[in-house]
Amino acid sequence: MARRPAPDTRERILDTAALLFYDHGVQAVGMQQIIDRAKCGKSLLYREFPSKAELVAEYLERARRDFGRQYAEADDHAGSDPSARLIAFVEAMAEGVQSPDYRGCPFRNYLAEVADHDDSAGRIATGYLLDTRARIENFVADMNVAAPDVLAERIWLIVEGLHTAAAHPGGGRAADVALSLVRELVRDAMRV
Amino acid sequence: MARRPAPDTRERILDTAALLFYDHGVQAVGMQQIIDRAKCGKSLLYREFPSKAELVAEYLERARRDFGRQYAEADDHAGSDPSARLIAFVEAMAEGVQSPDYRGCPFRNYLAEVADHDDSAGRIATGYLLDTRARIENFVADMNVAAPDVLAERIWLIVEGLHTAAAHPGGGRAADVALSLVRELVRDAMRV
DNA sequence: GTCTATAAGCCGATAGAC
């Protein structure tokens, strides 16, 4: 018999690739870099991930799952009031940008650096954005406010700004600013 | 003497490079592509721009000048009231994202795709963002509102969101949303 | 480990104005 495959190879490679992709951008990272860092051979990487495009897609897909889990957990603690759930969702996103080595949202970064949004990874990234936006719209729709479309559009704009501003110089307060503004908009919308 | 140099060579190359860089991202565009499109030889490009990094820096520097001119023109028509000048500034930025082939802010895109912000181009991009933010802060400071820092931070977040959201699917209304929200924040801040 | 494509950058070759 031959050597048994290490069980966590795929995850280890994906971990390594994810770190590099996030820190340096997808295009700037070569397959050789990932191989060196993951301490695996080329054939092993290419057995698990048939191409770089596939590896990138898996990186984003896993990020989507991870984010989805975080948001689901935040939602569990938020009770059933739609406005509370909305705030909890924005809080969870705001928490995500607070890391000192935050370098932007992986999906937004991918869409900014790759022009073609119709490949596999691009569809995951745009899908994530559309899902996030739809989630906000659904929460707002359940809130019975006067102009739900306006409120949802505004919150979406702030969420976009949150992820972008936090990655820029002097963006350390973006999370607080976004949260306070969303809270105020929600409060005002429900008061009327 | 001998053959005269074509007068607009440098501008033509820079025009071509700018279009390609903006449409496909800086990293995805090769020097050969620029050479082919600009219908010039390699030596000519390398005589005008000693390296790709220099060419990218010139692309961003020219964009900064162009944007600066647009904003200065908008400011000329805005009168002297700081709140009107602030609104005019945001209107000018909102107009900029309305193009059907808008693919994001060139500076923000560059920072998203290149991790190292300490090279020549990166300093131009971060400088542009810091200048824009400072301009907003200065307008707000001149407005004599109760909490100028909060207002400026909020408007900056919305401006970041404007540029990001407009490049994403379904972002066609981002300009209107951002403008109406900024107008409302300014109005509320001055009412109190 | 090797192979092919392509990147950035360099230099000999070409050609057009005097």
Added chain:
DNA sequence: GTCTATCGGCTTATAGAC
């Protein structure tokens, strides 16, 4: 013919892929 702006192939490194 000569001088120089410009061209396009060449070199080396590195990419992705088998």
